[in-house]
Amino acid sequence: EAGVAQSPRYKIIEKRQSVAFWCNPISGHATLYWYQQILGQGPKLLIQFQNNGVVDDSQLPKDRFSAERLKGVDSTLKIQPAKLEDSAVYLCASSLDNQGRSGNTIYFGEGSWLTVV
Amino acid sequence: AQTVTQSQPEMSVQEAETVTLSCTYDTSESDYYLFWYKQPPSRQMILVIRQEAYKQQNATENRFSVNFQKAAKSFSLKISDSQLGDAAMYFCAQFTGTASKLTFGTGTRLQVTL
Numbered sequence: 070e071a072g073v074a075q076s077p078r079y080k081i082i083e084k085r086q087s088v089a090f091w092c093n094p095i096s097g098h099a100t101l102y103w104y105q106q107i108l109g110q111g112p113k114l115l116i117q118f119q120n121n122g123v124v125d126d127s128q129l130p131k132d133r134f135s136a137e138r139l140k141g142v143d144s145t146l147k148i149q150p151a152k153l154e155d156s157a158v159y160l161c162a163s164s165l166d167n168q169g170r171s172g173n174t175i176y177f178g179e180g181s182w183l184t185v186v
Numbered sequence: 187a188q189t190v191t192q193s194q195p196e197m198s199v200q201e202a203e204t205v206t207l208s209c210t211y212d213t214s215e216s217d218y219y220l221f222w223y224k225q226p227p228s229r230q231m232i233l234v235i236r237q238e239a240y241k242q243q244n245a246t247e248n249r250f251s252v253n254f255q256k257a258a259k260s261f262s263l264k265i266s267d268s269q270l271g272d273a274a275m276y277f278c279a280q281f282t283g284t285a286s287k288l289t290f291g292t293g294t295r296l297q298v299t300l
Contacts, residue, residue: 102287106229111190111277111290125287158229162288174221175281175288177231 071095073178075161081184087149090181094142094163100124102175103136103146104160112160118144151185158182188213190280192291199268200299206253207263207294209278216240218282220254222263225275225293234276237261265296273298 074093082088094101099120104112115134116126120141129136133152138144148155158180166173189212199205211220222234237245237254244252249269253262265272278291 111292112231112288113290114287117287160229160231162231174233174236176233177223179228179230182229 073161073163073176075159075178075181077181078179079182079184081186082151084153084185085150087147088151088183089145089147090159090161090183092144092146092161092178094144094161095165095176098163098165098176099141100164100166100173100175101138101144102162102164103144104162104177106158106160106180108157115146115159148183151183153185156183156185188280188282188289190278190289190291192278192294194294195292196295196297198297198299199265201268201270203268204264204266205268205296207265207276207278207296209261209263209291211259211261211278211280213259213280213282215282218280220252220261221279221281221288222250222252222261223277223279223290224272225277227274231277235263268298270298270300272296 076091101118103115106112115129116136117124118138121138136146160180162175162177164173164175191210218239220237223231224234235247235250249266251264275293277293279288
């Protein structure tokens with residue numbers, strides 16, 4: 070079974086530029102998450118999708134971050150314009166649950182490393 | 187609010203020995219799940235073990251086991267017969283139905299020495 074796929078793995082951009090990350094979850098997984106992990110910290114949830122609807126985006130800096138999950142499968146996370154403090158690993162994750170219940174294990178991709186200079 | 191606390195920023199263990207990583211959590215819900223994830227330098231989060239709160243029996247996966255103390259809201263991870271490949275960051279995480287998301291602790295860096 071293929072895991073969660075993310076690209077690109079590494080990206081270096083200048084501040085005020087834009088960047089987009091792509092995620093393909095495990096086949097059949099209804100729930101998709103984007104986490105931000107700053108060096109030395111635990112991951113922090115940015116946005117959660119249930120199929121193609123947003124369940125939680127309370128910690129997404131909406132003035133510069135946006136995300137979509139068209140057709141309820143792949144997802145894209147965009148940052149525009151980027152700031153130095155956006156340097157982090159962006160982890161995409163997915164789980165099987167399609168009814169919003171707790172308990173399904175969440176599987177993570179390898180992450181996309183972003184460095185803003 | 188759901189909180190997860192890992193009070194040990196770093197731990198060290200000798201190869202073949204046993205080490206225990208600590209974690210405490212806070213929730214008012216009765217339906218929740220607890221996880222330990224391993225994160226090597228590649229930064230991928232790898233599931234180590236999972237515990238359902240309604241189960242009294244402690245989860246075990248080969249050399250990894252947990253000590254789940256529900257009343258104390260404690261969820262420690264024991265690694266037996268430590269191997270060099272166990273060296274990584276370990277994150278404790280909690281999932282509740284209301285929040286419907288994983289909340290992570292700050293992590294414990296485990297070093298394994300010869």
